[in-house]
Amino acid sequence: MTETAHVMVVTPHPDDAEFGVAGTVAHWTSEGKDVIYVVCTNGDKGTNDPDMKPDELARIREREQLEAAKLLGVRDVIFLRHADQALEDTPEFRKELVRLIRTYKPEIMVTADPYRRYIWHRDHRITGRVTLDAIFPYARDFHSYPDLLEEGLQPHKVKEVLLWSAEQPNYRTNITDTFVTKMAALRCHRSQINDNPSTGWEEWLRERHTMLAQGEDYELAEAFYRIEIQW
C-alpha cells in the first residue's frame, strides 16, 4: 500500500491550507516530516472575472496548489475535485476521507474549524465536520467499512487534530522563521491574489499573525483549536 505520512492537511479549496497552516507545514517539512494535502473542491467559483471559465479556473487552481505545495515541501497533493460551493456531508465524501486516512495513517490531521459561528463558507464547515467524523468513529472502527478492510485498509487512530480559523484557539505555533515561505506559497495562488484589488493583503496577513502571537515570546504565530485524542 501507499507510504504513510506524518501529517494530512484537508483543505476545502486550493489556497485555504496556505492561509491556515502553511507556516507550520514549512516547519514540519524542514524537520523531515511527510506532509500530504487533500484538496476537497476544485475551487472553480473563486473569481470575480465574468470571462473566466470555471473549467479553466479549476485547472489553473490545481497548478497553483501544486506549486505552493512544492514550495512548502509537501510530498503529495490529492485532488478530490468536488464542485466548489457544492460540498455536502455525504456518505461518499466521508468514505473518501476514511480511505485516505487509512491509506496514509497520519498522526496529525489539520483542517478548517467547522464550528465558526454565523458567516462561514459552507465548504469549510462541511470539510471540517466530515473530516472530524471520518477520524472518529469511521477511520477507527473495524466494522465501519468491511469493503475497505477487504482491500487491506486497516482501522487507524489519528493522535492529534489542528483546526485553523478557530474562534477560540488553544494552541499556537511559532512561524516567525517560516512566514516568508508562507507568503511565497500564498503568492503561488495568483488567480486568487490578483483577484483582490486591495494590495494590502501582505501587511494584513503580517498583522493578523502578529496578533495571533500576542502573549508569546515570538513575533508571528499560526493559531488552532487543538484536539489530542486519547484512544
Ligand SMILES: [Zn+2]
Ligand atoms: Zn476556502
